Amino acid sequence: MEKAQKEENTIRNESRRKFVRGLTMLVGSTAATAFLSAKSLSVAMAHSFESGSSLIADTLSDGKIFKLSQLKQLKNICAIVIPKTDTLGAAEVNTHGFIDNQLFHCYDKAEQDKTRRLLALIDEVAHQHFSLSFIALSKAQQFELLTELDLGKNRFGDKQRADFKSLKQLICFGYYTSEVGASQELRYLAVPGGYKGSIPYKDSDASWGSQGLMY
Amino acid sequence: MTENLYVNNSKEIYEAIVIGSGISGGWAAKEFCERGFKTLMIERGRVVEHKKDYIGENKAPWQQPLRTKVDNLLVKQQHQVQQQCYAFTDATKHFFGNDQDLPYTTKKGTNFTWIRANQLGGKSLLWHRQSYRWGEYDFKANKSDGYGNDWPIRYKDIDKWYSHVEKHAGISGSLDNLENLPDGEFLPPFEMNSPEKVLQAKFAELYPDRPLIMGRTAHLTKPTQLHLSQGRVQCQARNECQAGCSFGGYFSTQSSTLPAAAATNNLHIAPNSVVHSLIYDEGSNRIKGVRVIDNNDLSEREYFAKVIFVCASTIGSTQILMNSTSKKFPNGIANSSGVLGHYLMDHNYNAGASGEIEGYQDEIDKGRRPTGLIMPNFYYKPDTKRGFLRGYALAGSAYREGWQSLQHQDGLGVDFKNKLKQAGKWRFGLYAQGEMLPRFENQMRLHPTLKDKWGIPQIEFDCRFSDNETNMMLDAAEQAKKMLKAAGLANVSSSVSHGPPGLAIHELGTARMGRDPKTSILNAYNQSHDIPNLFVTDGASFCSSAVQNPSLTFMALTVRAVDYCVKELKEKRI
Numbered sequence: 001m002e003k004a005q006k007e008e009n010t011i012r013n014e015s016r017r018k019f020v021r022g023l024t025m026l027v028g029s030t031a032a033t034a035f036l037s038a039k040s041l042s043v044a045m046a047h048s049f050e051s052g053s054s055l056i057a058d059t060l061s062d063g064k065i066f067k068l069s070q071l072k073q074l075k076n077i078c079a080i081v082i083p084k085t086d087t088l089g090a091a092e093v094n095t096h097g098f099i100d101n102q103l104f105h106c107y108d109k110a111e112q113d114k115t116r117r118l119l120a121l122i123d124e125v126a127h128q129h130f131s132l133s134f135i136a137l138s139k140a141q142q143f144e145l146l147t148e149l150d151l152g153k154n155r156f157g158d159k160q161r162a163d164f165k166s167l168k169q170l171i172c173f174g175y176y177t178s179e180v181g182a183s184q185e186l187r188y189l190a191v192p193g194g195y196k197g198s199i200p201y202k203d204s205d206a207s208w209g210s211q212g213l214m215y
Numbered sequence: 216m217t218e219n220l221y222v223n224n225s226k227e228i229y230e231a232i233v234i235g236s237g238i239s240g241g242w243a244a245k246e247f248c249e250r251g252f253k254t255l256m257i258e259r260g261r262v263v264e265h266k267k268d269y270i271g272e273n274k275a276p277w278q279q280p281l282r283t284k285v286d287n288l289l290v291k292q293q294h295q296v297q298q299q300c301y302a303f304t305d306a307t308k309h310f311f312g313n314d315q316d317l318p319y320t321t322k323k324g325t326n327f328t329w330i331r332a333n334q335l336g337g338k339s340l341l342w343h344r345q346s347y348r349w350g351e352y353d354f355k356a357n358k359s360d361g362y363g364n365d366w367p368i369r370y371k372d373i374d375k376w377y378s379h380v381e382k383h384a385g386i387s388g389s390l391d392n393l394e395n396l397p398d399g400e401f402l403p404p405f406e407m408n409s410p411e412k413v414l415q416a417k418f419a420e421l422y423p424d425r426p427l428i429m430g431r432t433a434h435l436t437k438p439t440q441l442h443l444s445q446g447r448v449q450c451q452a453r454n455e456c457q458a459g460c461s462f463g464g465y466f467s468t469q470s471s472t473l474p475a476a477a478a479t480n481n482l483h484i485a486p487n488s489v490v491h492s493l494i495y496d497e498g499s500n501r502i503k504g505v506r507v508i509d510n511n512d513l514s515e516r517e518y519f520a521k522v523i524f525v526c527a528s529t530i531g532s533t534q535i536l537m538n539s540t541s542k543k544f545p546n547g548i549a550n551s552s553g554v555l556g557h558y559l560m561d562h563n564y565n566a567g568a569s570g571e572i573e574g575y576q577d578e579i580d581k582g583r584r585p586t587g588l589i590m591p592n593f594y595y596k597p598d599t600k601r602g603f604l605r606g607y608a609l610a611g612s613a614y615r616e617g618w619q620s621l622q623h624q625d626g627l628g629v630d631f632k633n634k635l636k637q638a639g640k641w642r643f644g645l646y647a648q649g650e651m652l653p654r655f656e657n658q659m660r661l662h663p664t665l666k667d668k669w670g671i672p673q674i675e676f677d678c679r680f681s682d683n684e685t686n687m688m689l690d691a692a693e694q695a696k697k698m699l700k701a702a703g704l705a706n707v708s709s710s711v712s713h714g715p716p717g718l719a720i721h722e723l724g725t726a727r728m729g730r731d732p733k734t735s736i737l738n739a740y741n742q743s744h745d746i747p748n749l750f751v752t753d754g755a756s757f758c759s760s761a762v763q764n765p766s767l768t769f770m771a772l773t774v775r776a777v778d779y780c781v782k783e784l785k786e787k788r789i
Contacts, residue, residue, distance in 0.1 A: 082632050089632070098282075106284045143628060150625055165623060172622040172635065177276035177283070185636060186618075190273060192582030195452040197406035201579040207617050207638040212454040212583050213304050215276055215283050215619075 063100035065112050070119050071096050076135050077122070080142050081171050087185045090175040098174035099167075111166075118163045122146075125155050173215065182209035221262065222255070222483045224516055229255040229483070231780075232505060232520035234490050234535065237337025239526035239753040239769045241472035242380065246777035247524075248481040255518055256482065259489040259510060259527075260333035263310070263340065265469035269459025271306025279305045299718060300330050302341055306458040310340050319674045320662060327676035328717035329530060335486060337528065338720070339467040341457045344433040344585065346386045347763035348377050350395030352595040356650075357759050359597045360604050363558060363653030364729045366758045367739035370397070373771050376778075380770040383475070384466040385442050387586075388431030395595040396763070402436045404429040408580040410572045410613040410641050411588055417702045418590070425593045425698070430586035430610065433466035433767075445474055454583035465585070485518060487511055489669045492539040493523060493548055493749070501748045502548075508669040522748045522780055522789060526773065529559075529722035529754035530659055534674055536726060536736075536751070537661050549743040552733055555726055556660050558653040559678050560760040562719035563607075565712045566688040568695035569644030570704030572613060579615055579638050587612035590645065592762040603686040607649035608762045609695055615641050643704060647691035650762045651716065652683055653724055678716050685713075721765050726755040741776040747789045752776045 059071050066074060078090035090096075103112050122145065126134040130141055137145070148154045150168070152161030175181040182188050186209025230252040233243040240256060247254040262268075276282045283304050290298050297303055297311040312331030321327050332338040351370045357363035374397070381400040389404040407415065407429060415427045434450040435442050447463030447470055456465050463470035476482045487510035494503045494517065504519035525532045533556055539548035547555045587610050594606030616639030626634065657679065661672035688711050696709040729735025732744035741756050743749040752773040754765055783789045 081627050082635075083628055085629055085632060102281060102284070105281055105286045105288075108287070146627055150627060169622055172618055173282070176618050176635070179275070179277040182276060185632075188275065189582070190275065190453070192452045194449065195405050195580070195582035195584040197408035197411070197580050198578045199581045201577055201638060203576075203637060205579075205638075206636050207579075207615070210275075210583070211617070213283065213302070213306055213458060 058094055058097050064104035065100050073119055073134050078171055080146050082175050088180045090171050093178040093180045095171055095174035099170050177215050222485050229253050229520040231522050233524045235526035236335050236468055238339045238766050239773045241468035242770050242773040243524045243526050245472040245476040246774050248476040248479040250781050253481050256484045257488045258335050258486045262486045263335045266461040271458040299328050302457040322677035325677055325679050326715035327678050330720045336468040344465050345764040346431050346433045346767040348397045349761050349768055352395045353761040363759050364734055367728050367730045376771040376775040379774055384433050385435045387434050387436040389429050391428045396591045405584050408613055410575050414702055421701050425590055427588055427590045430589045432586040434585055435464055452582035454585045490535050495541050497543050525751045526753045532751050532753055532755040533725040549736055549745045551745050557655050557658045558724040558727055559657045559659055560651045560723040561716035562721045563649035563684045564719050565714055566692040567646035568699055568709035570699045570707035572641040572643055575641050603683045605650035607647045607691050609645035611644040611646055613641055613643040645695040649687045651760050653759050723754040723757040723760050726751050727758045728756050740779040750776050
């Protein structure tokens with residue numbers, strides 16, 4: 001990408017605005033301007049927005065690990081595990097595409113195969129029990145089947161249960177590190193401005209979605 | 216600032232050469248420059264400019280292609296060793312070395328993790344920023360139990376130099392008035408959260424000799440005019456430090472010592488200059504300069520100076536000395552004692568315990584505090600009945616569980632999502648940081664045949680934790696568990712692991728100081744016993760490891776050595 005274009009994208013970006021706003025509140029507008037006019041900061045921030053989303057498969061064609069049919073199935077599973085509520089759920093933020101991409105880049109073949117086998121198993125059980133593929137089941141049937149898998153009950157054993165926990169972990173990671181998950185479902189503070197040991201918290205409050213460098 | 220800060224070829228005879236630009240090198244350069252010395256700082260890696268080159272800074276996880284993780288292929292090809300560091304993420308990976316270019320070996324049956332940060336600023340960009348003075352007992356430890364040689368200095372020799380570096384670097388902490396962890400020139404400490412305050416009070420009651428205090432850390436909780444004049448502002452509690460900090464919220468070469476050095480117009484920097492060896496003149500018994508290999512095109516060049524400060528990191532500095540051979544010093548320069556490469560140490564992080572704290576459900580903390588709490592070493596007084604020598608500190612913090620902990624629960628759907636949305640129970644842990652004894656057999660040496668791409672012999676490590684360190688970790692796990700239970704935590708569990716040395720990234724020793732030139736490399740001022748214009752002021756010079764994180768002591772020893780060196784030069788003794 002050309003540098004000028006990159007700069008333009010940067011300026012449009014909400015997170016950068018938040019960062020600059022935080023900076024302004026911190027050092028006062030005059031000082032912030034001086035700080036920023038050193039150009040260095042804006043250059044540093046210009047690198048921030050090569051979103052990985054264009055690399056990620058949605059449910060239009062085969063992914064890097066999964067075939068189209070598997071991606072669709074995974075999308076259904078994402079929707080059951082973390083559904084849409086007041087905020088979007090895991091399926092709406094393409095967590096299935098994220099998992100395909102993440103398994104390809106950050107996991108070994110054993111883990112990839114394990115996930116594919118798990119999807120096959122889920123479909124197989126759906127066929128046995130309901131004579132339908134998993135995605136053709138009603139939401140209630142999908143929920144019931146995955147709940148049994150999550151608890152290792154009936155048709156599922158401990159091994160399958162553990163494999164599903166791994167997949168759930170990938171779904172959670174994908175969702176809570178997405179923009180929606182981290183900053184709408186949870187609360188995201190790019191620049192906290194300092195540390196406070198105690199602020200009031202009610203059960204209806206969201207936890208922090210911002211966790212520093214490591215997730 | 217000097218018109219051309221960066222140099223490549225130069226015939227100039229500088230007044231001082233500083234090899235390395237990390238914590239020690241940055242301080243050496245600043246101190247020389249501020250005393251009016253024309254100084255050349257030599258850095259083996261690339262230039263990293265403050266702010267501009269912090270390319271991973273302030274990126275939310277969704278703005279990173281792999282959501283903070285690093286591609287398998289890249290890890291496999293370039294970072295198998297480096298990825299073991301806790302701070303290795305997508306936002307920081309460019310500050311870690313490429314293992315392909317940095318091979319080393321370990322003696323059969325031993326293991327050592329060598330983390331590399333070869334760029335301007337070195338590991339000062341990546342460090343954990345914990346900053347503690349050593350106490351009187353630490354400098355006496357070797358003498359009292361006979362392991363290692365006696366430190367040639369005592370606390371009183373370094374006290375004012377700690378103050379000197381603390382004021383400039385900016386160290387936050389509380390005044391705790393402890394016998395063996397002296398207070399310093401502190402900025403206000405970070406706040407404790409409520410469970411931490413309560414635990415602090417409980418421990419004070421249950422274990423009066425084991426205080427729990429806020430970690431002392433090189434962050435600007437309340438910058439002084441001096442810090443603001445360095446272009447630094449208050450720490451924003453992002454806790455994303457190792458990506459680089461454009462606020463200058465934590466001390467690094469880039470945020471603190473480099474701007475001060477550059478402001479004098481006395482500083483030059485030779486980047487991409489891998490020091491091969493020191494150029495020794497036997498007639499005058501002086502180092503004349505350094506021979507470097509270009510990091511990129513592998514061409515050779517030389518730089519010259521009246522005095523040489525080696526601040527290339529513990530292993531790096533000793534590697535340079537070992538590779539500088541001559542008729543008079545066939546086994547490494549300044550090594551008439553034969554101890555060069557020996558007494559390698561690290562810290563031991565192989566034990567801990569944690570548990571749950573009931574209550575406090577109506578509050579949470581805000582911001583990401585870049586430090587935890589610490590229970591300083593409570594075994595600093597020698598005691599032969601303990602079953603091991605020396606001691607350990609325990610560190611930890613209280614936090615509310617988030618989705619990472621809660622995701623393992625059973626459940627799906629709206630209920631599951633709502634559970635993960637909320638903050639969970641509070642947890643608190645205590646994790647050990649143990650002292651490692653200085654032992655002759657723990658060593659690094661040059662490999663007889665293998666070389667790196669710059670033609671420099673590779674390092675072979677032969678280093679392991681002894682029974683003393685293992686026994687210490689068993690005790691740490693037990694004590695931590697006992698204390699957490701006594702303080703009322705629930706579901707307390709402890710663990711002991713067996714990780715090899717290196718990964719604490721507190722490598723120390725191998726060119727130790729000492730009173731006796733027959734058993735040490737450096738004198739009480741980090742000056743070579745053998746060659747008056749040669750100084751080594753980083754971790755290589757340490758006689759013991761103590762328990763404290765060593766960086767603040769690197770700084771203090773370095774500025775003290777520069778002060779001494781300048782006086783000696785004026786007296787024409789160098």
